[in-house]
Amino acid sequence: MARIELTDIRKVYPGGVEAVKGVSLGIDDGEFVVLVGPSGCGKSTLLRMVAGLESITSGTIQIGERVVNELEPAERDIAMVFQNYALYPHMSVRQNLEYGLKNRKMPKPEIARRVDEAAGILEIAPLLARKPGQLSGGQRQRVAMGRAIVREPAAFLFDEPLSNLDAKLRVQMRAEIRRLQRRLATTSLYVTHDQLEAMTLADQLVVMNGGRIEQAGRPMDLYERPATLFVATFIGSPAMNLVPLDAAGGAGEGLVGLDGLPGGVSDGVVLGIRPEHMRLVEADAHEAGEFVADLTVTGVEVVGAESYVFGALAEKGPEIAVRVPGYSHLEPGTKVRAAGRLDAVHRFDGASGRRLD
Ligand SMILES: Nc1ncnc2c1ncn2[C@@H]1O[C@H](COP(=O)(O)OP(=O)(O)OP(=O)(O)O)[C@@H](O)[C@H]1O
Ligand SMILES: [Mg+2]
Known part of the structure; x- marks a missing residue:
């Protein structure tokens, strides 16, 4: 010993x-x-x-x-x-x-x-x-x-x-x-x-x-x-979703409702959220404490008891994975709206890669 x-x-x-x-x-x-x-x-x-x-x-x-x-x-x-x-x-x-x-x-x-x-x-x-x-x-x-x-x-x-x-x-x-x-x-x-x-x-x-x-x-x-x-992207599968915010401090095209985010959004920040902290919602059906992301479905991975829906955020935005229960039949090209919990969002400094809070 x-x-x-x-x-x-x-x-x-x-x-x-x-x-x-x-x-x-x-x-x-x-x-x-x-x-x-x-x-x-x-x-x-x-x-x-x-x-x-x-x-x-x-x-x-x-x-x-x-x-x-x-x-x-x-x-x-x-x-x-x-x-x-x-x-x-x-x-x-x-x-x-x-x-x-x-x-x-x-x-x-x-x-x-x-x-x-x-x-x-x-x-x-x-x-x-x-x-x-x-x-x-x-x-x-x-x-x-x-x-x-x-x-x-x-x-x-x-x-x-x-x-x-x-x-x-x-x-x-x-x-x-x-x-x-x-x-x-x-x-x-x-x-x-x-x-x-x-x-x-x-x-x-x-x-x-x-x-x-x-x-x-x-x-x-x-x-x-x-x-x-x-570490955020190495641990966890599918990897944590990342959205780099643009230089103008905007919230990334296709994302709405980030004003309530603790710590706020600003230049050079990268937001991260895990697929299990997001869900698909009807248009406007999201709740307080959530942000929404409009996605165009790029593919679906069915794992068994659950599926991961992958979708592109805006025109050239990053791909976002959303965990959904059961078997998803969504076809590529379908427009969907996903909601994510603001309290599950991680913030990183884009330049150093370090966690911000
Ligand atoms: N005998 C050696 N002489 C020179 N360089 C070496 C030698 N052995 C390993 N390296 C280099 O050292 C670095 C680390 O290698 P190492 O084998 O420790 O990686 P690893 O994390 O175990 O990778 P893997 O997951 O592929 O096994 C690599 O760049 C490798 O090319
Ligand atoms: Mg080795």
Whole structure:
């Protein structure tokens, strides 16, 4: 068990790419922290520095009481689970689980105890005699988890461990990893570029962009109060609707009733509202505390119990998504009116991208 503390971590690769530009982050003992962000933002680099697989250009990494900057991976008391599982194909599942422990010259009875316990937790006991090639993708993933568990490390590090699985299995394994982590209460750092996976797994969600942390906090806090335009559009699907107000301070053609907006509307402000805080209304049927947007339908996405209606605001305006219950039959080109709650509108500074209030 351990707390992990990253202080002002930078990574410049030979050749000059600055992949991580000063990251500070605390991971509490037993906490599940998920790093999420677009491809190339530095997630794997940061994780690999914690693991000791990549040198640190500057800053300090502390695991438990120790600064581990100069320690070899094997000395850091962490276990890593990769996307490609990295199982030894010629060894049985049992041998794969035993391998790291044997290398550490652990007594045989202790090895057997740990392997049997992990196999029990992961329900892979019937598979112990098989080779990795004789397992399904999900089973292989479980064995990879098992190999991390038997080490009883101070922390687990995961780099996109589910990205090779199909969508259904991914959801299932996601839930399993969450349950397992709760049960073992092992400090965990998990990297993914899937924002839904990140939202559902994290105690603390860390959104990275261009080698920096954009925002860190509880998933719902990021969802409800994104600190930047980047976070606003990265977390949530479909993304938050954004309407940049024009230079004249106007309210964007096609939008009516923004005068009641807390904080007001002015030059260079970008308004944001999530699709679930909007609804379709009859002409003039909106209520106090709402603004309205006149849209020309561009498309409909039916998700099952609900649909998203997409429509263009004015002639060249941005596309706005509105969540509607049930099955929407609206045809492209149809004119509709949407209403949005003024108290659900976020305001951002268009130039810096920062939240205004
Ligand atoms: N060994 C390396 N040498 C030089 N540059 C590298 C090296 N590894 C990664 N980079 C660069 O560092 C940046 C961050 O890469 P990293 O692999 O950490 O991104 P990532 O967030 O994990 O992306 P993905 O979601 O695609 O896995 C990228 O610009 C990448 O090209
Ligand atoms: Mg990566």
